Amino acid sequence: MLTFDQVSKSYPGGFIALDRISFELAKGEMAFLTGHSGAGKSTLLKLISLIERPTSGRVLINQIDLSRIRRHQVPFIRRDIGIIFQNHRLLMEHTVFDNVALPLIIEGFTGKDMVKRVHAALDKVGLLDKVRCLPETLSGGEQQRVGIARAVVNKPPLLLADEPTGNLDPELSKDIMQVFEAFNQVGVSVLIATHDHGLVARMRYRTLTLKQGKMINDGLLQFEEPL
Numbered sequence: 414m415l416t417f418d419q420v421s422k423s424y425p426g427g428f429i430a431l432d433r434i435s436f437e438l439a440k441g442e443m444a445f446l447t448g449h450s451g452a453g454k455s456t457l458l459k460l461i462s463l464i465e466r467p468t469s470g471r472v473l474i475n476q477i478d479l480s481r482i483r484r485h486q487v488p489f490i491r492r493d494i495g496i497i498f499q500n501h502r503l504l505m506e507h508t509v510f511d512n513v514a515l516p517l518i519i520e521g522f523t524g525k526d527m528v529k530r531v532h533a534a535l536d537k538v539g540l541l542d543k544v545r546c547l548p549e550t551l552s553g554g555e556q557q558r559v560g561i562a563r564a565v566v567n568k569p570p571l572l573l574a575d576e577p578t579g580n581l582d583p584e585l586s587k588d589i590m591q592v593f594e595a596f597n598q599v600g601v602s603v604l605i606a607t608h609d610h611g612l613v614a615r616m617r618y619r620t621l622t623l624k625q626g627k628m629i630n631d632g633l634l635q636f637e638e639p640l
C-alpha cells in the first residue's frame with residue numbers, strides 16, 4: 414500500500430527532518446508513528462499526502478512513485494488518502510452534514526448519492542443524530558469524529574491521522590481508536606502519528622519510532638522505552 418524507500422527530507426536552511434527512512438505499510442495494516450516533538454512525524458505524513466516532497470528517496474502508494482506525480486495529478490492521489498488532523502479543522506459555521514459532504518462535493522457528487530454517503534459515514538462514527546448540528550454544539554470527541562467521517566466519506570484505502578487524540582481524555586481517545594480499528598477491520602490501512610505513550614502501549618500495534626529524523630524502532634514497542 415505504502416512504501417518509503419530511503420526517504421530524506423531537508424527543509425530550506427538545511428535542517429534534516431527525515432533521514433533515510435525506509436518502511437512498508439501493507440494493505441489493511443494499522444500502525445502507530447511516534448517520537449518526540451520535532452522528530453519528523455508530521456513531515457512524514459506530509460510526504461505521503463504530497464504537502465511536501467522528499468529531498469531524496471522515493472515514496473510509493475500502490476506502487477505509484479509520488480515523485481512522478483505532477484501538480485495537476487495531486488488531487489487524484491489525495492482521493493485515496495483520508496487525513497485526520499488533531500484540531501480537526503472543521504468549518505464551524507457549517508453543519509455537520511456540510512462538513513462531511515465537502516470532499517464529495519469537490520469530487521462532483523450531488524443529490525441522493527451524496528446524502529447517502531454522508532449519512533453512511535456519520536453512522537460509522539455514531540453521529541447520525543447530529544447531522545444538522547453546528548460543530549460548536551458538539552463535544553471535542555464528537556468534533557473529532559466528524560473529522561473522521563469527513564476523512565472516510567469517499568472510502569479511501571489509506572487513513573492518516575496526525576495526533577487524533579491529542580486534546581481528548583483517555584476515555585474519548587479509546588472511542589476514537591475503536592473507530593480507527595473498525596475501519597482497519599474492513600481493510601483500510603491506517604497510520605496514526607501520536608505522542609500518546611499510554612495509547613501506544615495499550616493497543617499493541619506495530620510502532621514506527623522516529624528520533625531526530627531517524628527511524629529507531631519498527632515493531633511492537635517495549636513499554637519502558639521513553640518516546
Ligand SMILES: Nc1ncnc2c1ncn2[C@@H]1O[C@H](COP(=O)(O)OP(=O)(O)OP(=O)(O)O)[C@@H](O)[C@H]1O
Nearest residue numbers: 424425428430448449450451452453454455456457
Ligand atoms: N516548513 C518547515 N520549514 C523548516 N523546518 C520545518 C518545517 N516543518 C517542520 N520543520 C522542522 O522539522 C522538524 C520536524 O518537524 P515535524 O513537524 O515533522 O515534527 P513532529 O515529530 O511532527 O513534531 P510534533 O510532535 O511537535 O508535531 C522540526 O524540527 C521542525 O521545526
